Amino acid sequence: MENLRILKLNKKYILLYFLFLPLFIFSYILPENYDSEYIVDQFCSDFDINIFNNFVKNENFAMISGGCYNVEQLSIKSILKLKIPLFKSLDFELKNIYYDDFEFHSKIFEYGLTYWFKDFFGLGFLANPTFYKKDSDLTFHLDFIGFNTKNSISFTLENFDNNYSHKNWNEEILPYPRIYENNPYILTLFSGGNIKEVEFLTLYRKKFFTRENHYTYDEFLDSFIYNFTIDTSYDYLYSQIFYTKEKGKDFLSTGFRLTLLDLKNSFLDFNDTTEEKDSRIKLSYSLSYKNGVNWFDLFYEKGYRMVEDIFEKNTDLFFIGYTFSKGILNISGGESISNLKRDNIDSTSYSSFQTRFILSLKLKLGDNSYLIARKGFETDYRDIQKGGKFFFYDKGYVQFYSNFDPFIKRE
Numbered sequence: 001m002e003n004l005r006i007l008k009l010n011k012k013y014i015l016l017y018f019l020f021l022p023l024f025i026f027s028y029i030l031p032e033n034y035d036s037e038y039i040v041d042q043f044c045s046d047f048d049i050n051i052f053n054n055f056v057k058n059e060n061f062a063m064i065s066g067g068c069y070n071v072e073q074l075s076i077k078s079i080l081k082l083k084i085p086l087f088k089s090l091d092f093e094l095k096n097i098y099y100d101d102f103e104f105h106s107k108i109f110e111y112g113l114t115y116w117f118k119d120f121f122g123l124g125f126l127a128n129p130t131f132y133k134k135d136s137d138l139t140f141h142l143d144f145i146g147f148n149t150k151n152s153i154s155f156t157l158e159n160f161d162n163n164y165s166h167k168n169w170n171e172e173i174l175p176y177p178r179i180y181e182n183n184p185y186i187l188t189l190f191s192g193g194n195i196k197e198v199e200f201l202t203l204y205r206k207k208f209f210t211r212e213n214h215y216t217y218d219e220f221l222d223s224f225i226y227n228f229t230i231d232t233s234y235d236y237l238y239s240q241i242f243y244t245k246e247k248g249k250d251f252l253s254t255g256f257r258l259t260l261l262d263l264k265n266s267f268l269d270f271n272d273t274t275e276e277k278d279s280r281i282k283l284s285y286s287l288s289y290k291n292g293v294n295w296f297d298l299f300y301e302k303g304y305r306m307v308e309d310i311f312e313k314n315t316d317l318f319f320i321g322y323t324f325s326k327g328i329l330n331i332s333g334g335e336s337i338s339n340l341k342r343d344n345i346d347s348t349s350y351s352s353f354q355t356r357f358i359l360s361l362k363l364k365l366g367d368n369s370y371l372i373a374r375k376g377f378e379t380d381y382r383d384i385q386k387g388g389k390f391f392f393y394d395k396g397y398v399q400f401y402s403n404f405d406p407f408i409k410r411e
Contacts, residue, residue, distance in 0.1 A: 037338075039317055039338040039354065040317065040338040040354045040355065040356050040376075041069050041070070041376065042069075042101055043319065043336055043338070044336065044356055044358055044374060044376035044395055044397065045065055045067060045069070045075040045077070045101070045374075046065075047063055047065055047401075048362075048370075048372060048399070048401075049286050050288055051063075051370060053199070053240070053244075053253070053255070054403075055401060055403060056192075056201065057192055057199065057201070058081075058403050058405045059082075059083040060083060060084075060403070060404035060405050060407075060408045061079075061080075061081055061401070061402065061403045061404060061405070062080045062081075062401070062404070063078065063079045063399075063400075063401050064077070064078040064079075065397055065398075065399040066078075066397065066399075067374070067395070067396050067397030067398060068395060068397075069101075070395070073102075075100070075397065076098060076100045077099050077100070077101070078099075079096075079097050080095070080096040081094070081095050081096075082404070082408070083114075083409070084408055085408075086113075089115055089116045089117070090114070090116070091113065091114045091115075091116070091122075092112075093111065093112055093113070093114055093124065093126065094111040095108060095109070095126070096109050097109075108128065110126040110127060110128040110137065111127065112124055112125045112127055113125065114141075114143065119145075120144060121143070121144050122142070122143035123142055124140075124143070125139060125140050125141070126138075126139040126141065126154075127139075134159055136159070137156055137158050138156070138157045139154050139155065139156040139157075140154065140155050141153065141154035141155075142154070148193045148194055148195065149191060149192065149193030150190075150192050150193060151190065151192075152188070152190040152191075153187075153188070153189055154187075154188040154190075155186070155188075156185060156186040156187075156188065157183060157184075157185050158183075158184040158186055158207070159183075159184055179212065179213045179215070180210065180212045180213075181211040181212070181213065182211060183210075184207065184208075184210035184212075184232070185208060186207045186208075187205070187208070188204070188205045188206075189204045189205075190202070190204075197244055198241065198243050199242045199243075199255075200241045200242075201238075201239070201240050201241075202238070202240075203238045204235075204236070204237050205234075205235075205237075206234070206235050206236075207232065207233055207234045207235075208233060209232075209233045210231065210232050210233065211229060211231050212229070212232075213226065213228075213229050214226075214227050214228050214229070215227055227269065228267055228268060228269040229266075229268040229269070230265065230266070230267055230268075231265065231266040231268070232265055234261065234262060234263040234264065235261070235262045236260070236261050236262075237258070237259070237261075238257075238258070238259050239257070239258045240255060240256065240257040240258070241255055241256055242255030242256075243255060249290070249291075249292055250290060250291055250292075251289070251290035252288070252289050252290075253288045253289075254285075254286065254287045254288070255286060256283065256284065257282070257283070257284045258282070258283055259280070259281070260280070260281050261278070262278075262279050263276075263277070263278040263279075264276070264278075265278075275308070276307070277306075278308075279305070279306045280303070280304070280305045280306075281303070281305075282302070282304075283301070283302050283303075284299065284301035284302070284317075285300050286298065286299045286300075287299075293324055293326055294323075294324065295322070295323035295324070295325055295330070295332070296321070296322055296323075297319065297320070297321040297323065297332075297334060298319070298320055298321075299317070299318070299320075300316075300317070300318050301316070301317040302316060303315035303316075303317075312342070312343050313340065313341070313342045313343075314340070315338065315340050316338065316340075317337070317338045317339075318336070319334055319335070319336040319337075319358075320334055320335060321334020321335075323360075323362075328363060328365075329361070329363055329364075330360075330361070330362040330363075331360070331361055331362075332358075332359070332360045333358065333360070334357070334358050335355065335356075335357055335358075336357075336358055336376075337353065337354075337355050338353070338354045338355075339351070339353050340352055340354075353380075356379060356380075356395065357379045358374060358375070358376050358377075359374070359375045359377065360373065360374045360375075361373045365402075368402060368403040368406060369402040369403070370399075370400070370401040370402075371398075371399070371400055372398070372399040372401075373399075374396070374397040374398075374399065375397075376395030376396070
């Protein structure tokens with residue numbers, strides 16, 4: 001019996017050894033020409049994948065993440081979604097999404113009403129009014145529920161200004177007026193649900209071809225002069241499928257995520273036409289396993305991006321972590337490793353590694369709420385040399401999650 005106990009203890013030490021081995025191996029990589037730092041720093045600030053998957057299927061929730069990327073930039077990500085029953089068949093809906101990171105800067109605040117027919121078919125609208133009408137949006141959506149799925153089709157009139165922006169032109173607010181030849185609109189399809197322990201979610205957005213003419217104001221002529229034209233369209237697809245199994249204190253979750261983006265822009269003026277195509281694909285796999293007080297996480301993401309045949313970029317992100325859970329408090333640590341390879345049209349190649357050690361403290365505030373503190377520590381030798389004085393100040397994040405469905409959701 002004693003030998004068996006020693007063997008179990010040795011297995012735990014062996015596992016921890018291999019868990020933190022990358023911390024020492026990748027701490028002394030050589031300097032290179034191109035840096036993948038933003039990939040791993042963005043991962044440090046991401047939402048907890050298990051909580052995220054659980055919350056996005058709810059109708060009323062809040063998820064907030066904020067902290068420091070570095071001495072110059074903050075990471076702010078927040079999602080608030082409410083669907084409040086007003087009457088027997090009428091819901092008030094509100095969505096507030098604020099996302100600010102290295103590449104994307106989105107701010108959406110919209111609200112509206114949904115009327116339900118027979119409890120499985122809904123028709124509603126969402127308005128995103130702004131002080132300047134040129135930035136306002138109006139969305140009409142059709143919802144239907146059945147066979148363990150929630151589905152939605154929506155149609156959005158984007159920048160709903162009816163071409164009046166040039167009439168109330170103000171140089172301090174709008175440096176150049178724009179006139180749409182066709183108003184931009186977006187089609188969105190959403191479907192999510194589950195088949196026993198398998199959960200799935202798919203979101204598809206398509207912005208159809210939009211042409212807008214931009215003008216500059218000539219003080220000498222006291223009139224507007226044509227400057228250039230922009231054509232825009234994009235297709236976006238996000239899909240995930242997860243298998244989750246809980247048995248007592250044991251927990252298993254594994255699944256895949258797929259993200260596709262195809263963006264097309266054209267800039268036309270008197271002299272030339274410039275086209276830009278930006279195609280991206282990301283595929284990720286995650287595995288979480290909890291056995292008693294021990295929790296193990298594994299995550300891998302592969303990304304590819306091509307921009308107008310000028311360069312292509314391949315990215316890899318790997319994370320392995322261990323969590324000790326006791327009561328309402330979880331303590332976890334893990335190593336994240338990123339790699340970026342870029343090939344230019346002139347056959348010039350750049351490649352780099354980057355590493356972070358992520359320490360997290362998760363406090364369960366109740367059955368439906370969590371508070372998490374995350375800290376990313378530099379484990380890349382060159383970064384420690386260059387930015388050692390900021391070691392304890394950057395890459396720290398506080399996250400809050402709360403699910404309001406048990407209190408608000410319509411029965």
